[in-house]
Amino acid sequence: MSLRSRARFFLPKNPFASFSLTSGWIRKIRETRITKNRVPIRNLSPEDREKRLHYWKRMEHQNALIGILVLAFLIMDAVIYPDMLAVIGSTGAGLFVGAHWYYAHRMCQLLENVS
Known part of the structure; x- marks a missing residue:
């Protein structure tokens, strides 16, 4: 078996298809979009x-x-454990969660x- 025939075995049949394993999943997701009204x-x-009110109240409590x-x-x-980098990270996480809480509250x- 020549090197060319071995290489053809591993190449996709469709030359325009992606080599990644997740390309099929991404294509399925793109094809099955739910329209937002x-x-x-x-x-x-x-x-x-x-x-919807029940859902958003649950989200508000969870956040x-x-x-x-x-x-x-x-x-x-x-x-307790003074660490400036951890304080910055916790502050960022707090802002992120606070924004989600505010959205659910609103x-x-x-x-x-x-x-």
């Missing part, structure tokens, strides 16, 4: 509104608990105040 909150049914955990790590990094406010 923006619907005003006023147009939602009461059941759908309650379902608050994660925020408390990050705050505990921040205090531990600053007071979504709860919007869903509760619909008339």
Whole structure:
């Protein structure tokens, strides 16, 4: 068996296909996109509104608990084991979690105040 025939065995049949193993997964994900429809909150049914409100309240509580955990790590990094790099990392994580908490809190406010 020549080197050329061995190399052809490993090359993809379609020359435009990617060599990576995940290219098939990426192609499937791209082909099965879910279309996003923006619907005003006023147009939602009461059941759908309650379902979304329940979801966002759960997200708000989860992010608050994660925020408390990050705050505990921040205090531990600053007071118990002083490490400036860890304090910077914990502050960044706190800002990230705080932004997610605020978004969930704001979504709860919007869903509760619909008339």
